[in-house]
Amino acid sequence: MQLDRTHVKVRARSLAEIGDLALCLVRRYPKALLVGFTLGALPWAVMNLLLLGWIPIQEARSGIFDEQTYYEGLRYVWLMVCLVFLQAPIAGNLTTYYIGQAVFEERPTWRAVLKACWQVKGATILSLGIIRGPLPAMLILATNWGGEFAPGREVFWVLMFVLWSMGTRALRPFIPEILLLERCPIRARDERSISAGRRSSLLHSPLSGDLIGRFLMIAMVCTCLALTVFYSLISIRGFLTNQWNWNLTIGSLDIPDVQIIWLPLALWIVAGLSVFIRFLCYLDARIRLEGWEVELAVRAEALRQFGTDSSPILSPPKAETVA
Incomplete structure (x- = not known):
């Protein structure tokens, strides 16, 4: 592997450049x-459908469209x-880990991706599934199912939960990369390793103002993209079926396909794009704070000369260097 030969040129970028590069x-x-x-x-989409x-x-x-139907749709x-x-x-x-490897010309198999993500399942479920709100929110909504x-x-x-998630994702957006790519544990096992919390503070705190501004701008852009994708899907559906209401009528059967299929699909498409944007913002943060392009060049030369670099590609600095 040539660490200094990447598909993405390692340099600092503006947010506009990051958006273009994500595409x-x-x-x-x-x-x-x-x-x-x-x-x-897919598992989350299925759970949302059931919920x-x-x-x-x-x-x-x-079969009645009245004020109650309108408000239930908004709900x-x-x-x-x-x-x-x-x-x-x-x-x-899975996407985060895959592109974290693929930009270094090492395209892992999906079996390897699943295995790598499974190894940190506990940390990701705790940090991204519980602390950041999706599982507790789903549990609360499940208590009112059918009501x-x-x-x-x-x-x-x-x-x-949404406001809490917005705050944590604005101030600490790179937790997925820290857990999946840098492999930082929730708790440090020895003095030479860095815990995820400490690594998060080192990476995010110096850029907190810039991260908040980028989060707000990305949120606005993603909102516009979600509306664009949604109405594009609805237009294609209307041209193909010649039906422009929210329910697809087949004989005497009304199917609410817009709400069940097309709305979640539009949201998930934009959510997938946001993963690419966040990953590139993560690379940009490491370049600005740690001179990561220099580290890659040094490690690449060490690999060519000695073949003795076994640490993860996106590993954090050693504990001694950040003490």
């Missing part, structure tokens, strides 16, 4: 999105958007 990475590594993110997001799908199905069965859209937002980081684990609108559980608590 280039999607084109170069389509499997990372089509296979990796699909495998990661919320009864709302549009129940309204479609009534479903709100909850689905919130769940996908909360689940996006953990759903992108009427509950403002406390479906607005207040869900909003609290």
Whole structure:
């Protein structure tokens, strides 16, 4: 492996350049999105369908479009958007690991990707699944399954989880890369290793202002992209079926395909793109703070001369150097 010969030129970039490069990475590594993110997001999408799908199905069965139907539709859209937002980081684990290896001209097999992600399943479930809110939010919504609108559980608590996740992802966005690519443990086992919490503080604290600004800009761009993708899918559906309402009518059967299929699909497509953007922001942060391009050049030369570099490609600095 030539660590100084990467598919992505290692240099500091502006946010506009990162967005453009993310699209280039999607084109170069389509499997990372089509296979990796699909495998990661599919279980969450199925759970979301089981958790919320009864709302549009129940309204479609009534065959009546009134004010209640309208508000039930808004209820479903709100909850689905919130769940996908909360689940996006953990759903992108496979994609994160794949592109973290692929940019170094080492395209791992999906078996190797699954194995590597499985090895840190406990840390990722704790950090991305519990602390950042998706599993607790789903548990709260499950307590009201099949019931009427509950403002406390479906607005207040869900909003609290979303705001908490926004804060942690604005100030500590690179936790997936720290756990998956740098392989930092939740707790340091010895003096030479760095815990995920300490590594997170070292990587994020010096750039906190810039990270918040980038998070807000990326959030606005992703919102616009999600609306664009959604209405593009709806337009294609309308041209193919000549039906422009929210339910697809087949004989006497009304299927709420827009809410069950096309809305989640649009959200997950943009969520997959956000994984690429976050990964490139992570590389940019390491370049700005640690001179990572110099480290790669030195390690590449050591490999060519001695063949004695067995540490992970994206490993953090040694504990002694950051003490």
